[in-house]
Amino acid sequence: MDTPRPQIRHEVQLRHRDVDQLGHVNQAVYHELLEEVRAAFVRESLPDLPFTGYVLARSELDYRSEVRIEDGYVVGEAYVGRIGRSSITVENRLCKPDGTVAVEGRAILVAWDEENRRSRVLTEDERRRLSPGS
């Protein structure tokens, strides 16, 4: 049986401004919404981490189903998929209120040393808090 891993479920309100000429949430906006989900995830899993503790190195996103303003909000989900030496892969997606997946993908976050402006090795504390069973 799988040990449960740290994850989050976070609702994000939609705004009229999110919708483009085609009448659905614009493709770039999903990245803005996922940023909220990941921020909530990091805030909860690593409450002591400074704001600049990670930088985004890569994103992959599959667009599954369009979202409309009438949907009102989306439900974001995120969990750590893989822990590297100085990076983590966050699996994340946004669902509509009825449960349909709108977009799903992953983000690779690199642990960041703001002072020296370069990547850093994950601390043991981070590694433990982000691992299954924590």
Place this chain on the structure above:
Amino acid sequence: MDTPRPQIRHEVQLRHRDVDQLGHVNQAVYHELLEEVRAAFVRESLPDLPFTGYVLARSELDYRSEVRIEDGYVVGEAYVGRIGRSSITVENRLCKPDGTVAVEGRAILVAWDEENRRSRVLTEDERRRLSPGS
């Protein structure tokens, strides 16, 4: 005869993201575009002013004519309408490539002392550079 006053003409490219469900540039976006015009104006009129030299205290905007993505860009115009003790009023507008006024209004900018985080009196140099005939 009027002494010419410092003014600017600055083109801003439109983006598909600027357009909302109604097929025209969204009302909030004009404030984003006018920010570019005012930034260009301040950069040109007061090249030595630090980035945080002014803060926006009030905006008024009349929406005259809708802009569509096919317009490609808008032409921003700005000039100083009134110089107060610690604030300036910038008259600004955006026109379509064919010259039609899209939006027009004004912004009141307060001279800002970033260190003490409060308004400051305009310097003589600022006052001179922003006045007609300069």
Place this chain on the structure above:
Amino acid sequence: MDTPRPQIRHEVQLRHRDVDQLGHVNQAVYHELLEEVRAAFVRESLPDLPFTGYVLARSELDYRSEVRIEDGYVVGEAYVGRIGRSSITVENRLCKPDGTVAVEGRAILVAWDEENRRSRVLTEDERRRLSPGS
């Protein structure tokens, strides 16, 4: 004693994307947030009105106090200030969770006849629903 008039109180979540280089919510974003408040107001006061029933003709906004991402959300308030022949003035503002006013101002909305693409006279039903005591 004043007859109570239709009004709304509507919370809007903040996003990291709302914040600019100065570390506070960007000036243009308030117009995006107020659009949500006015949409909620119209949806509640005039539930049968089509989406394109009004267009924004003018906005005035005073910037009172900066908002930061740590504030989490803002509380929007809106009510009808004046009812004209073919337009209404909506008084609207955004407050921080602690009650401090962030921005306040008004929007003039023109009743719109989408088919003929021009302003229209307010209906008696609209006028009644938007008036004090309704």
Place this chain on the structure above:
Amino acid sequence: MDTPRPQIRHEVQLRHRDVDQLGHVNQAVYHELLEEVRAAFVRESLPDLPFTGYVLARSELDYRSEVRIEDGYVVGEAYVGRIGRSSITVENRLCKPDGTVAVEGRAILVAWDEENRRSRVLTEDERRRLSPGS
């Protein structure tokens, strides 16, 4: 020797609004900027295609180097990497004025039948115009 394939080089102006609290262009904004580059590419390669001819099905993006407002603009490049039965892969990136790569990745666009709201097979004309040597 490789036959040259259709490609584009398209400049996009930056805006102060593109920059976030960390002082660099926000991660979601790159997707907004790349949308402009792909739109320019499709407009040039397939001038007769209706606006809704393709929908975005997937994006992959590597964040290489941060962009600041002082950079002024980015240079977008795009070309077709692979042509499928009903989709094309567009390789795209954004560079800073000095040539440094800011972001690079790809977008999978699915040919779209707006009337029946489902994917469609690429026409022979599309296929020819998007192929090397055209």
